[in-house]
Amino acid sequence: MKKTIITMLIALVALVSSAETYSYLKFTKANGSTVTCSVAGIKITYDNSNITVTNDEGTTTIALADVQDMYFTNEAGDSSFLLGDVNDDGNVDIADVTKIIDYMLTNDASGFNLEAGDCDSNGNISISDVIKLIDYILLGQW
Numbered sequence: 542m543k544k545t546i547i548t549m550l551i552a553l554v555a556l557v558s559s560a561e562t563y564s565y566l567k568f569t570k571a572n573g574s575t576v577t578c579s580v581a582g583i584k585i586t587y588d589n590s591n592i593t594v595t596n597d598e599g600t601t602t603i604a605l606a607d608v609q610d611m612y613f614t615n616e617a618g619d620s621s622f623l624l625g626d627v628n629d630d631g632n633v634d635i636a637d638v639t640k641i642i643d644y645m646l647t648n649d650a651s652g653f654n655l656e657a658g659d660c661d662s663n664g665n666i667s668i669s670d671v672i673k674l675i676d677y678i679l680l681g682q683w
């Protein structure tokens with residue numbers, strides 16, 4: 542009996558120590574932007590069309606239809622950027638295409654949002670990001 546209890550305690554300790562703790566809850570929206578919420582004091586509620594996250598920092602409301610992905614992470618990351626909005630002006634347009642090409646030619650990253658420019662999310666900036674961005678501008682979807 543004593544041996545069983547000790548074995549169970551060891552198993553419990555192992556289970557607790559292997560469980561990961563995360564610092565942030567992150568949402569990816571349909572337009573590719575992300576919203577990062579600290580899990581400190583987090584409370585999540587749903588209503589008909591919105592998800593509301595309340596934490597120690599305040600309240601964030603996101604339309605459920607706009608949520609593409611939701612996951613826990615330890616990366617604070619950039620709280621929000623618009624995928625393809627390379628020049629950070631809030632719009633995805635031909636000026637962003639020009640900016641990516643400029644960056645590829647000059648390697649000058651000033652005023653260039655690298656994260657937003659990696660349209661195919663492969664970790665680097667290349668001609669495939671330009672193609673993807675042009676496709677998005679023409680078709681309206683990634």
Ligand SMILES: [Ca+2]
Pocket residue numbers: 625626627628629630631632633634636637
């Ligand atoms: Ca832009």
Ligand SMILES: [Ca+2]
Pocket residue numbers: 658659660661662663664665666667669670
């Ligand atoms: Ca890329």
